[in-house]
Amino acid sequence: MLHLNLQGLQDREGWEAAGIALPRYDAAAVKARTRLRPVWVHFGAGNIFRGFLAALQQTLLNAGLTDTGILAAESFDVQIIDKVYDPYDDLSLLVRLRADGSYEKEVVASVARGLKADCTGGDWADLVQVFQSPGLQLASFTITEKGYALTDLSGKALPVAEHDFAAGPDAPRHTMSIAAALLYRRFQAGGHPIAMVSMDNCSQNGKKLREGVFAAAQAWKKAGFVSDAFLEWLSDETNVTFPWSMIDKITPHPSETVRAALEELGVEGMNIFQTNTGTRIAPFVNAEVTEYLVLEDAFPNGRPPLEKAGVYFADRATVEKAEKMKVGTCLNPLHTALAVYGCLLGYSSIAAEMADPDLKALVEHIAAEGLKVVEDPGILSPRKFIDEVLNERFPNPAIPDTPQRIAADTSQKLPVRYGGTLQRYARRPDLDVSSLVYAPLVFAGWCRYLLGVDDQGGEMPVSPDPMAPQLQALLAGIEAGRPETCSDQLRPILSNAAIFGVDLYQAGLGEKTEAAFRAMLAGPGAVRATLRRYLSERA
Ligand SMILES: NC(=O)c1ccc[n+]([C@@H]2O[C@H](COP(=O)([O-])OP(=O)(O)OC[C@H]3O[C@@H](n4cnc5c(N)ncnc54)[C@H](O)[C@@H]3O)[C@@H](O)[C@H]2O)c1
Numbered sequence: 001m002l003h004l005n006l007q008g009l010q011d012r013e014g015w016e017a018a019g020i021a022l023p024r025y026d027a028a029a030v031k032a033r034t035r036l037r038p039v040w041v042h043f044g045a046g047n048i049f050r051g052f053l054a055a056l057q058q059t060l061l062n063a064g065l066t067d068t069g070i071l072a073a074e075s076f077d078v079q080i081i082d083k084v085y086d087p088y089d090d091l092s093l094l095v096r097l098r099a100d101g102s103y104e105k106e107v108v109a110s111v112a113r114g115l116k117a118d119c120t121g122g123d124w125a126d127l128v129q130v131f132q133s134p135g136l137q138l139a140s141f142t143i144t145e146k147g148y149a150l151t152d153l154s155g156k157a158l159p160v161a162e163h164d165f166a167a168g169p170d171a172p173r174h175t176m177s178i179a180a181a182l183l184y185r186r187f188q189a190g191g192h193p194i195a196m197v198s199m200d201n202c203s204q205n206g207k208k209l210r211e212g213v214f215a216a217a218q219a220w221k222k223a224g225f226v227s228d229a230f231l232e233w234l235s236d237e238t239n240v241t242f243p244w245s246m247i248d249k250i251t252p253h254p255s256e257t258v259r260a261a262l263e264e265l266g267v268e269g270m271n272i273f274q275t276n277t278g279t280r281i282a283p284f285v286n287a288e289v290t291e292y293l294v295l296e297d298a299f300p301n302g303r304p305p306l307e308k309a310g311v312y313f314a315d316r317a318t319v320e321k322a323e324k325m326k327v328g329t330c331l332n333p334l335h336t337a338l339a340v341y342g343c344l345l346g347y348s349s350i351a352a353e354m355a356d357p358d359l360k361a362l363v364e365h366i367a368a369e370g371l372k373v374v375e376d377p378g379i380l381s382p383r384k385f386i387d388e389v390l391n392e393r394f395p396n397p398a399i400p401d402t403p404q405r406i407a408a409d410t411s412q413k414l415p416v417r418y419g420g421t422l423q424r425y426a427r428r429p430d431l432d433v434s435s436l437v438y439a440p441l442v443f444a445g446w447c448r449y450l451l452g453v454d455d456q457g458g459e460m461p462v463s464p465d466p467m468a469p470q471l472q473a474l475l476a477g478i479e480a481g482r483p484e485t486c487s488d489q490l491r492p493i494l495s496n497a498a499i500f501g502v503d504l505y506q507a508g509l510g511e512k513t514e515a516a517f518r519a520m521l522a523g524p525g526a527v528r529a530t531l532r533r534y535l536s537e538r539a
């Protein structure tokens with residue numbers, strides 16, 4: 001049997017016989033060095049971190065281009081540390097899924113430790129010490145879009161944010177206040193520079209992280225917990241930067257098929273866990289081979305030479321164009337369309353959806369609507385990018401990605417995935433935002449999805465979304481199969497610019513969305529029929 005822990009790595013021949021590559025450095029020594037001399041801490045110890053960022057650092061370690069690893073801090077779902085970090089000595093098994101169905105397998109040992117970023121717990125003092133270390137260069141984040149939200153859709157402060165702002169930097173619970181509190185400790189310990197790098201799929205993600213951190217810092221300043229000097233230090237880009245980024249690598253939830261294949265190879269303990277807060281995580285990560293990371297090159301305390309591992313470094317304007325291209329046009333809006341329609345039409349595989357001519361046509365049309373207003377970032381071509389997404393990445397049958405994963409938190413994703421395109425159409429004198437057809441069809445599909453009834457009239461689970469209860473309450477009374485039950489329930493949703501980036505009625509898209517939604521209520525098969533009607537009208 002092969003054991004995924006430091007002791008188990010001693011059996012080099014066993015791992016090699018199983019076709020699993022091992023780190024080409026002394027993992028225990030890297031761990032020890034990182035604890036003494038931390039350089040990189042990452043918040044959000046989930047799948048993309050392990051499947052992409054930890055693997056990048058492993059590339060540098062393998063090449064002798066760095067000699068420390070990454071510290072993983074978990075501020076939200078601390079069970080992740082108990083389930084898949086501690087028992088495996090922080091090692092993970094990365095499985096890259098090639099389109100021909102073969103697996104590229106590698107043990108990743110670049111994560112030096114998993115820490116619970118809980119200010120009442122035993123790891124907190126260590127995390128504070130990490131932030132006090134002069135050599136710390138960056139703190140990065142993959143905490144999901146909702147991890148930055150301090151308010152709900154109506155703009156009301158979340159209870160956790162209210163608590164943190166009143167309690168001060170000794171008792172933070174929200175990740176934004178945790179980041180602000182740790183920066184405060186860094187300031188107090190001499191104020192060595194640092195880059196705080198959001199790597200989430202948010203628009204202008206660095207700005208979002210900065211705003212979250214500043215909201216906490218300013219509230220604490222107002223309440224007398226911190227001095228003006230802290231705010232001045234935080235505002236000075238020679239001390240603290242919030243670089244923007246674009247990150248791309250499809251990293252689905254861990255799959256049973258991959259688990260079984262690893263067990264077949266003799267790797268022990270490859271269990272898949274679902275934590276209390278819903279994270280699906282395992283000691284292994286399955287991800288596609290393709291990956292892109294574009295970072296704004298603004299690191300005031302230096303940075304690992306990630307360009308040697310294929311990372312693009314660019315100025316902010318270029319990063320923003322790359323982000324808008326990927327998150328707002330060429331990949332994520334298409335994903336969201338496949339998510340809501342895939343769930344409604346009974347799919348559990350993105351690759352299978354791409355073999356459905358209606359769904360393939362839908363995403364091609366959405367891409368065409370977005371491409372009209374996308375800016376070319378120069379470093380990546382939008383046309384080439386979209387062709388790779390539509391012809392190679394989404395249809396890859398080896399990628400066990402599901403519409404149900406992507407449908408999670410859709411309320412948090414729509415403004416980024418569609419809002420920018422709507423706003424750009426509205427700004428362009430030569431284009432008419434109200435002429436858009438497929439974006440409103442996705443919004444209608446999402447509202448239909450929120451009813452929790454599939455296209456056959458069966459009960460359908462709705463993926464977790466912090467706003468689902470609020471949105472479903474607004475839709476109360478609407479019944480699939482009875483279009484007459486829909487009056488004006490959609491109005492407060494479709495007019496909310498926090499959800500769509502614009503008020504859809506002002507953009508001339510509200511009534512259009514309502515009409516498509518109502519058509520999808522007609523009875524079993526109405527979702528498919530509506531989709532086909534829109535596609536054929538435009539064919
Ligand atoms: N998985 C991908 O394909 C992919 C690709 C590119 C970018 N991303 C970005 O990374 C994010 C995380 O993806 P993942 O695959 O690691 O997901 P995951 O479910 O494996 O992990 C989610 C992580 O976010 C944390 N989190 C969740 N809600 C939070 C909250 N409210 N506050 C703070 N932390 C919170 C969890 O504790 C966990 O560490 C995505 O939302 C996206 O923005 C993911």
Ligand SMILES: O=P(O)(O)OC[C@@H](O)[C@@H](O)[C@H](O)[C@H](O)CO
Nearest residue numbers: 201247248249250251332335406
């Ligand atoms: O990770 P999320 O929840 O923001 O979105 C789900 C997917 O669209 C996303 O994870 C993509 O797979 C990823 O953005 C590809 O780079």
